Amino acid sequence: MDRRQEGEGHSDGELLTAFLAGDEVAFATLVGRYSRELYQFIARFVQNTAAAEDVVQETFVQVHQSAAGFDPARRFRPWLFTIAANKARDHLRSRSRKREVSLSAGHQVGVDDEGVSYLDFLADDSLSPHEVLEGDEQRDAVRKIVSEMPDHLREILVLGYYQRFPYKEIAEVLSIPLGTVKSRLHAAVSHFAVAYRR
Amino acid sequence: MAQWRNKLDKQQDLVGYHLGLVDTDERARIAESFESRESLEAACASLECLLSPLDAEAAPLPPENLTQGILDRVERARSTIPFVPAAASSEVAPAERGGAGGPFIAPRELVGLAAAILIFVGIFVPGYYTARGAARKAICANNLRVLGNGYAGYAETYGSQWPFAGLAPAGTAWAARTDSRDRSYARNSRHVYRLFSGNFVPASAFICPGRSGDVVFQAADPTAYDDFPNARNNSYATNFVAGPWRQETFLPQMPIAAGMTPLVDEDRQLIRGRPVPANSPNHGRSGGQNVLHANLSVRFYRSPIVGTSNDDIYRLNGVQQYMGNERPRSRNDAFLIP
Numbered sequence: 001m002d003r004r005q006e007g008e009g010h011s012d013g014e015l016l017t018a019f020l021a022g023d024e025v026a027f028a029t030l031v032g033r034y035s036r037e038l039y040q041f042i043a044r045f046v047q048n049t050a051a052a053e054d055v056v057q058e059t060f061v062q063v064h065q066s067a068a069g070f071d072p073a074r075r076f077r078p079w080l081f082t083i084a085a086n087k088a089r090d091h092l093r094s095r096s097r098k099r100e101v102s103l104s105a106g107h108q109v110g111v112d113d114e115g116v117s118y119l120d121f122l123a124d125d126s127l128s129p130h131e132v133l134e135g136d137e138q139r140d141a142v143r144k145i146v147s148e149m150p151d152h153l154r155e156i157l158v159l160g161y162y163q164r165f166p167y168k169e170i171a172e173v174l175s176i177p178l179g180t181v182k183s184r185l186h187a188a189v190s191h192f193a194v195a196y197r198r
Numbered sequence: 199m200a201q202w203r204n205k206l207d208k209q210q211d212l213v214g215y216h217l218g219l220v221d222t223d224e225r226a227r228i229a230e231s232f233e234s235r236e237s238l239e240a241a242c243a244s245l246e247c248l249l250s251p252l253d254a255e256a257a258p259l260p261p262e263n264l265t266q267g268i269l270d271r272v273e274r275a276r277s278t279i280p281f282v283p284a285a286a287s288s289e290v291a292p293a294e295r296g297g298a299g300g301p302f303i304a305p306r307e308l309v310g311l312a313a314a315i316l317i318f319v320g321i322f323v324p325g326y327y328t329a330r331g332a333a334r335k336a337i338c339a340n341n342l343r344v345l346g347n348g349y350a351g352y353a354e355t356y357g358s359q360w361p362f363a364g365l366a367p368a369g370t371a372w373a374a375r376t377d378s379r380d381r382s383y384a385r386n387s388r389h390v391y392r393l394f395s396g397n398f399v400p401a402s403a404f405i406c407p408g409r410s411g412d413v414v415f416q417a418a419d420p421t422a423y424d425d426f427p428n429a430r431n432n433s434y435a436t437n438f439v440a441g442p443w444r445q446e447t448f449l450p451q452m453p454i455a456a457g458m459t460p461l462v463d464e465d466r467q468l469i470r471g472r473p474v475p476a477n478s479p480n481h482g483r484s485g486g487q488n489v490l491h492a493n494l495s496v497r498f499y500r501s502p503i504v505g506t507s508n509d510d511i512y513r514l515n516g517v518q519q520y521m522g523n524e525r526p527r528s529r530n531d532a533f534l535i536p
Contacts, residue, residue: 161217
């Protein structure tokens, strides 16, 4: 479903159509509509605010160049974030981050052979070291855990938890099956819960 | 195993429910899977406790000139993209057309064109069949890579487990024999079928282009079956599954799937009374087969003797005539069957 903002009255699809017809103001409206949200997603994913600004710009340059090939039947937002996610991954690869966990590895973070997962912590009323942290300390601890998470888990955690993309749109953005979205987000949540408890 | 999997599915559903990431129908389904409204709310509250620290990480503040910076960058990109003129004029100088009113192609050019065609045919047609065979092998190899990705996706969803459809009853054969009155057999493909029914691998990936008699399985509801209904819906042999299995159970080079075994005919019945070739029949005269290894690599081999102990991936040591009830001696003794 295309988004509309108050006072603008034009859907994403209408703005894109107007842009393709030569209306650059329509493109600028789209930029203004999504730049903040896109920046927050990329900044959390690549864990670098300076790089995030660069990636956001590259994303919209790509959108500007590729708009003619966009299928109007699709939703704009997932397409935009697909481009952004690809640009962000390119950036991470160029930085040679090597914390990716192989998808073919027989290890699911947060779930061991006996099926222990984050819900096993729910029955434990004892406080973890991080639970006594407040303010800056807690924020730093969370930031450290998220930054050290494997890229594919951090990516889906940002899309699912922070950006609140529906499962179907996450599947579209990441080009993965719906079942994988569910399992991967669960793995990301488990990873965070296990790491935060330590 | 089933209980653990149900628990895992429930946990995964709870995340989507609590974060509001699923549609209305799915929310209703998830809510119904809990014993009561209270238990659902308690589970959500507990999950919220686990996730709430994430909110300590405030949303990064974008720079004030973010939008303008984007528009400036787009403008710079526009000005550096080479200008592509409109379609070139279709007018061509008359001299280049062989003179005003003359033929489009001069006789001299026609002779040259004919010679070029003859040379092309003479050189490339003999290689056409070779190229076609190579293309089929490449598509087949890609199918096995898709299968490998399916194994990885399945393992990621089900806690490192590879697809396992349960053990067949004792005495069940792995292939039918036309001379046997006992018709009870269970194909090994029922395990790998879970990759298709679980939407990890498309049906088309199970068909090798080298096998003209095999057909893609099409079903409105794949979950209504527990195996391919037609043996010809699957062109690949997979390693004998003796129990629940995981990737790290095997040596990295252990073959887990390859072209259909030469021990069976087109309908996957054991061939008896005539010699069988060493290699898979999938690629005929090419003499060899693509093999998917446990480390998910794929390679074409001209010999079937590529098991981890230099064993034949389609045969067992000491067995001359197969009855359909043979079993490998160890987990790393490759034995790929239908």
